[in-house]
Amino acid sequence: MTTLTSDKVITFDSDDRDSIQDPPRDGLVITLYIANYFVRRILVDNGSSVNIIQxxxxxxxxxxxxxxxxxxTVLVGFSGEAKNTVGEITLPVYVEGVNSIQRFCVMDSLSCYNTILGRPWIHDMKAIP
Incomplete structure (x- = not known):
């Protein structure tokens, strides 16, 4: 696993705000490489205590x-509903020169996101969403 160095900084500037409402109401939805696949519609959710993949x-x-x-495992959603996971899987996640191995809870349910990266991934990246 590669560690973060002080010269690797990912930031957003004013040009990135062009299509965002003010104040922002949209979640941080990104695209990353997971297990060597380009995965779209990934929600970065600092309210999630686990990483989830469909x-x-x-x-x-x-x-x-x-x-x-x-x-x-039983996961409780924001609205209070409880759902069981199918299981767990460990996959590599690649972000701009940084590889990390992440554990995901596997869900078999409909979602508008392919993956949710929660606090475990956020803390590993030393990120502030």
Whole structure:
């Protein structure tokens, strides 16, 4: 795993604000390489205590279901609904020269995001969203 150095800084400038409402109401949705696949619609959510990836996303990445560790966990959403996970999987995540290995809870449910990167990933990146 590569560590962050002081010369690697990812920032946004005023040009990045052109299509954003003021005050911003949109979540931070990004695209990254996960397990050597270009994954779109990734929500960076500092309110999430886990990283989440959709089972359908793993299928589209051609990752066999046997790679998922069977471990059902109950996750409680913002509205209070509880959902069980299918299991867990560990995948590499690449961000601008930094590789990290992340554990994801696998969900088999509809979502407008392919992946949610929560506090475990945010803290590993030493990022402030």
């Amino acid at each position: 089972l359908e996303t793993l299928k589209r990445m051609n990752i066999p279901q046997m790679e998922i560790t069977s471990k059902s």
